[in-house]
Amino acid sequence: MSISDAGILSRSRIRTIVTSRPFLTFAIVALVWIVASFVSRGFGAYGHLRYLVELAAVIGIVAAGQTFVVIAGGIDLSVAAIVTVAAVGLPLFAIDADPTGLTPILAVLAMTTVIGLVNGLGVALLRVHPMIMTLAMATFLQGLLIIIAGGSAVTASNPLVSWVGNARPFGVPAGILVWVVVSVVVLVVMHATPFGARLFAMGAGPLAAKLSGVPIATTTMAVYGISGFMAGLAGIIVLGMNGQGYVGIGDPYLLASIAAVVLGGTSILGGLGTYAGSIPGAILLVTITALITVVNASPGWRSILFGTLILVLLLLSGREAARR
Amino acid sequence: MSAPILAARGVSKGFFGNPVLRSVSIELMPGRVHALLGENGAGKSTLINLLSGALRPDSGTIEIDGQAVGHHSPSEARRAGIAVVQQELSLTSSLSIAENIGLGAYPRRHGLVDYGALAARAGAACDLVGLHEPLATPVGDLSLGRRQMVEIAKALYRKPRVLILDEPTSSLSATETRILTGLLERLRAEGVAILYISHRLEEVMRLCQHVTVLKDGTCTADRSLEGVNAAGLVRLMVGRDPGDLFPHWTSTRTADTAIAISGFSAGAMQDVALDIKAGEVLGIGGLVGQGQEDLLLGLYGAIPAKVASATVNGAPGLPANVPDANRRGLAYVPADRKREGLHLIHPIITNLMLPAFARMPALKLRSRSAERETAMRLATQFAIKGDLGRAAQALSGGNQQKVALAKWMPHDPSVLLLNDPTRGVDVETKREIYNMLSGFAASGKAVILLSSDTPELVHLCDRVAVVREGKIATVLDHGELSEEAIVAAAMGAEREREAA
Amino acid sequence: MSDTSLASQSGTALYLAIQRKRNIGVRSLFLVVLAFLVAYGVLFPGLFTATGFAKFTQSWFPLALVAMAQAILMLTGGISLAIGALVSLGAVVAATTMTGPLGVTGGTLLVCVVGLGIGAATGLIVVKLRLPAIVVTLAGSFIIAGAALLVLPRPGGAIPDWLSNSLAGNTPAAFGVLVVIVLAWKLYLATPLGLSLYAAGEHPVGAYRSGVPVDAARIAAYAISGLLCTGAGLFVAAQTGSGDPIIGNSFTLNSIAAAVLGGIGFLGGQGTMRGALAGSLLLSLMISVMFFLGFTPVAQYVAQGLIIIGAVALPQFRMRAK
Amino acid sequence: SQADAAANCIKGDRKAPYTLGWANIYSVPTWMKQTQGTIEAEVEQLKKEGLVDKLVVTDAQGDSNVQIQQIQSMIDADVDAIILIAGSSTAPARVLADACAKGIAIINFDSLVDSNDVTAKVNTDSAQWGEQATKFMIDALGGKGKILILNGPAGVSVSDDRRAGGEALLKANPDIQILAETNTAYNVAPAQEAVTSLLFANPEIDGILSFGGALSAGAVLALDKQGREQVPITGENARQFLELWKEKGLKSWATMQPNWLGAFAAYTAVQALEGKDVPAFVKVPLPIIDNSNIDEYLARAKDFPADGYIYSPYDRELFAKLLAQQ
Ligand SMILES: Nc1ncnc2c1ncn2[C@@H]1O[C@H](COP(=O)(O)OP(=O)(O)OP(=O)(O)O)[C@@H](O)[C@H]1O
Ligand SMILES: Nc1ncnc2c1ncn2[C@@H]1O[C@H](COP(=O)(O)OP(=O)(O)OP(=O)(O)O)[C@@H](O)[C@H]1O
Ligand SMILES: [Mg+2]
């Protein structure tokens, strides 16, 4: 390859990156931060931004599972209930013999992964539409919560959980570190393994994927299993950050995870997208929420402002390419 | 002769800066069937979209009755009496035949769709094309061939002065093709201007009086067809002397069984017995929609199948599912490439690599350079035109078909299940595909070729199993093969009924 | 010959034949709903009195409307997460205007205009700016919910008693209104624009090439959907005699559940309105039947999940068994 | 069988043992679950006394429209009494009028309806809650300082009433400066998020006037996490908040919505059906938690769920006294 060729290549590559959706979303986040720090006192403080990213970590981790599911052509409406079940259920797994607190965490993650696998089972084998299957799963979990919520009088005194929720190794909140690890793994799995390629194929057309030999049923189950695992992980972090789980702790993460995915440029129809977009998407959502909080206005106006901001940002970043 | 009804004058069109048509002109005369020929991707469909207002030219003009039209749109084209049968079916599956035929041009009474008038007019259009299903049948219940007839009826319903047909026969049976040919003759006699695109040159020879040939977006010929033979047509298209379309047939059939089944039932197919040898090309013929596809899908593990006994590549039993079939050396190329063969929104390279992704260990790290190398090799081998990083959407129909076939080659399958692989494929590509098939059989592998193109069956196959109403009606040996024999076997039932 | 036989088929015969064919896809759902209806009737014989029927149809009515509102959008390949907020807005607008100078007529008109207007605006944004409907309507739900809070910051307002009594009293008036709405929908589907809905949803490009006003059909769908939502809000206000700015929240997910249960697909052009209505009826029946069976809350949640999955999965099994 | 019952609504031939309907708006939250526990315990007792036969429980899953349908079903099934937490202060009014007309006793507690077609309403006073909390805050700050106000969700009557209860006092003390006001769900996480953002926007905060226990816990966590000093804060008997109060040595005050309101409502329903005089509105005094009795509450903490509420003790005697008070 000649030198000029290399030059053209890198220039065009820079152009693809700069015009890509994830980058655009990142640029918008930066823009909102800069504008907000001028408009609102204290907004741009390092500690505040760090806190926002910490909050975004939870949405981002739930959105990681959601991104997998959406790219594979589904949607997971049970993530909120799974987050709650994880946060509320963790103390039930407390074992005195394990002072590290790792066993309950592993048990909860295993449980939420199984919940996700059941979602996948319904979608792949019963052929129930993902929206219906996961909505029904959320309903089941509500029933489960009635049974387990407040069932034990134990407080969540799990050292590992409170470390994840509160510690700041190297000045970075542990939740963010977990998110970084999750992000790297997710991006690699999504874009650099055959498994990732199968997801995109399934989302773009399940029939063509099936006839090309993609194991549809197992892949579907894996995807929902991952989503369950991620929601469980988020539940543990949220539990650590709030010191105590409660029913409803997961509620904000359903719409937030979907919004982060779509704001990040992943097609809700499946087959196209990247988690690299969901990451700034999650930060963006948290930022707007924080911005609205410090605005002095009646609840009605705040709600209107919030919706309008999302709409405007969507206009900047969210054009859906023509399909079909 | 009279003046053209519809004409394009020096039109150019590009997509994302890639020129697809360069200053092309064409004139459609009343009472003339005008052929538009060219290789896959030459720009035929694009030209049609310009003529019908679905796309706007970047430069040049469209003229109707000698008048240049400014803002040409589909509804305006319809008012001017231009009707198009698109290459890609776009019927609405949940609407009835009648509602599909009238779509966009419903007769009204008091602001409502006038179902009485619709029944009369759509019924008349259906009669013209020999479509006898009840008008209330949802289009989703029809086979591909019948849908194509609905699409043609939809064009006729508009009582066109100009009728444009983009590969209308690619999914039609011989009978349906005959009906269409007769119909077009009649319309021509009534003074309709017809533009006809087909990769089946015998049809063109039989039907058309004039030809325009496109090559890489430019017009290379615009002349009367009088005195031109098939070889001449190909010469016009590819710019050099054509060889034989079909490779010379020699049997490479061996004694080793590739697939043997008995008591096989899947979908519409009942109680089938077949024995396919390595090195054989087995044709599957018959009228469209008799269950042939279910035979392939059942063998491939894609739909549930029952079997009394089966051997596939030496191992007993049918594949349990598609991955199992792939492991056992089967590969399947579907007919409906848009829905079943490819992911149109994904890059060509991803499409080419999908079977590999499906078989590699799920979490092994991918090597982009190795993928690129494989894809480039396949693209060269199959002469796939186009940037491998671009979405498969941007490929012409024929090139898409090549991708759907090429993607299996890295796996070196020992049994190839082909469902109408040359549908909508230009002659040159057809020749390439035919050569590949015989080469494939010669290397000791088995090919099952389901085709609606009867000459293909005649020239390529060791044997042809003709399917009728879910059963294998006849198996013809190569020596007995002729188009007439296949059609006769396919029509058997009707013959008997007529005789009675 | 066959020429004349086909041509002479009357419009009515064709129309009816088409309608019959469209029942095929929802037959098994109809059977499930019928089973629940019978169970309900056995458990509560009072259902067959005028009052019993009136009360039951009243609790079904708003869900039926929002299921229709969601189904129209899904037929065009869209979706709305703002259904609940629009219902709330319709309710508070009705409850704040009808006892004021605008009166019942003015209030009703305003409710309709608000629904049509917001629906059309949403449609314009989704269709013309080519933004994903799911996020546009998510953002829209915040804006609309905020507007509802501005109109009525806390539950209150009033609906004239006579209106409440005539719509949600002891007569099956709500059922009558539902029948009228369904007929109006049939009428709309019999217009060229209405019928284009299916084509515009399944094959927008092909429909456009056939001369269908695709964008207009989709925007009209959003407008009608908005109207149905605020209409449901008006009814809820009448049923409760007052307005509540968050009363509609749960209708968003329920409308999707009802539509999908009824066989409406997400890709556009798949499904029928009768299916969506049956889906909503099933959701509504389920609540009452579970009550009369004496289910505890835990059992209610579990049974609800099972019924929803079962109603969707059963037809699949039947199909595969064939 | 009281032809002329002493209480509103009750009519017809209603004899013990009675069937009680418990029309819950949403049974999943822990407060609701604890409340249901008190109702079930009371019903067990009443069953032993031969007064109650059956308790029918519905869960409207947070949907007021479903709640209306379920109340309608209770009417259809002709229960003797309906115990109700209303999902909306206005929505159930008409269906309750129907129930009342059919002679069913209706005891409404916690979230009340704006309707008089009930036998009795049983509740603490939300306005008084707001007033007392505000008074504590003003006193704690010596009548001067900058505060944040944390409210429950917008559009909900209880949240609105508590806030309105404090308004007069805030008006009367202009030196109390309201820096910012928020509305969030009555939950820890959203409150913590909102307060954290407000902390960065407001470097100086002297007090936090919170109208819900989970909100208070969220605020304390926010201050703690951002390394800010704790400030005087009002709260509620949420166990997490009470434990934080002790742990961080807060200057605080809390009241509660006692879960035994549920048991009391069941008890009141049976009393009314038995023909006892029942006042149309039973105002339950707000139990107060301050530094003088916080230890008593925390001593009982282990009997309550970790994410639950430590309510004040109750017994039949208290119920009888409450019913007799007016
Ligand atoms: N005829 C069809 N039409 C549409 N989608 C289909 C069809 N057949 C299969 N699918 C899709 O494929 C998914 C799984 O199909 P199926 O279980 O047959 O796959 P499989 O190849 O048997 O997978 P596995 O071998 O892992 O079990 C379905 O959920 C559906 O989304
Ligand atoms: N929407 C589009 N975007 C980008 N490129 C396109 C688009 N439509 C067509 N092209 C390109 O234009 C060229 C001409 O395509 P066209 O469909 O007109 O070919 P064709 O002659 O009809 O081929 P075939 O015989 O295979 O149908 C092809 O190279 C194709 O890749
Ligand atoms: Mg073409």
Ligand SMILES: [Mg+2]
């Ligand atoms: Mg399978």
